[in-house]
Amino acid sequence: MSVPLTIALDAMGGDHGPEIVISGASLSLIHHPDLSFLLFGNEQSISAQLKSHPNVAGRSRIIHTEIAVPMDAKPSQALRKGRWKSSMWLAIEAVKKGEASAIVSAGNTGALMAMSKFCLHALPEIERPAIAAIWPTVDNECIVLDVGANVGADAGQLFSFALMGAAMARALMGIDRPKVGLLNVGVEEIKGLEEIRKASTMLRETELPFEYHGFVEGDDVGQGTVDVVVTEGFSGNIALKTAEGTAKQIGQYLRAAMTRSWLSRIGAFLAQDAFKALKDKMDPRHLNGGIFLGLNGISIKSHGNTDAIGFASAIDLGYDMAKSELVSRITNDLRTFHAAPELQQQRVS
DSSP, X not given: OOOOEEEEEETTOTTTTHHHHHHHHHHHHHHOTTEEEEEEEOHHXXXXXXTTOHHHHTTEEEEEOSBOOOTTOOHXXXXXXXXXXXXXXXXXXXXXXTSOSEXXXXXXXXXXXXXXXXXXXXXXXXXXXXXXXXXXXXXXXXXXXOSSSOSOOOHHHHHHHHHHHHHHHHHHHOOSSOEEEEEOSOSSTTOSXXXXXXXXXXXXXXXXXXXXXXXXXXXHHHHTSOSEEEOOHHHHHHHHHHHHHHHHHHHHHHHHHHTSSHHHHHHHHHTHHHHHHHHHHHOXXXXXXXXXXXXXXXXXXXXXXXXXXXXXXXXXXXXXXXXXXXXXXXXXXXXXXXXXXXXXXXHHO
């Protein structure tokens, strides 16, 4: 019998608020019947949605708050005005207090990162937490980080991202020695910015709990060349948004092609199972949720405009990360490998 697990939900976050949050929680309970929820937000609005989802009502406790962090608020504003009272802050604080194993919010990304870092604190050896996303590949999935928490990163930070991403791959995918690559403008060692080349040297010369593949290019991500792709947040976020936009573009092309003539409609009907499989594979809702790695607690960011299926995926990610004790895995790896003599020597030089 599995041990019950509680997840804190920012019910007021995102474009749709409690409606999508509660519906997503209902779907996630189907996958994980041992889940329970702490629902932070306006009690009246939450209770109205719970009437349609008795399974969530029976597994939840509402913590009322009048304040929700606006989607356009600056992180500094959110910290000043939203601390102590907002649904986002109180949900994060529940993780810090041990009342919940993870927090999931579809709210303001910058505010969630700032509050999560302020409340949960970064792990030792981590200067900047990173957002890790799950990325579909030809055969399976891979992990890409950072996809938006930082603009720029030095070699030491990229090294830490690699350690954290590999720990997530072991926890989520069950891979003993994940293959890790650094995203670059070419695979040759002489290419790329100095900090990326320096990070590559550090990864090659340190005994690690994963296999360092070397540099990878943009087209390697979807091909599944490696299990973990490491980059800084500026390029990672652009890559993520480009991939999502390309998936939508391909979907529009297919719909137009399948309705162009009566013959193409017949062909589409005959191939509908194949098209459904393709649609499911490319559907970003099934891989929704970015986790803030490097914090002393699990904080999950859902897309703000996602639907119930997407929000359920973000909850599922929080559940899996909590069950696999991700924070402990990352902490142990960071403690072990940042203390490695060869890494200390590289820092000095």
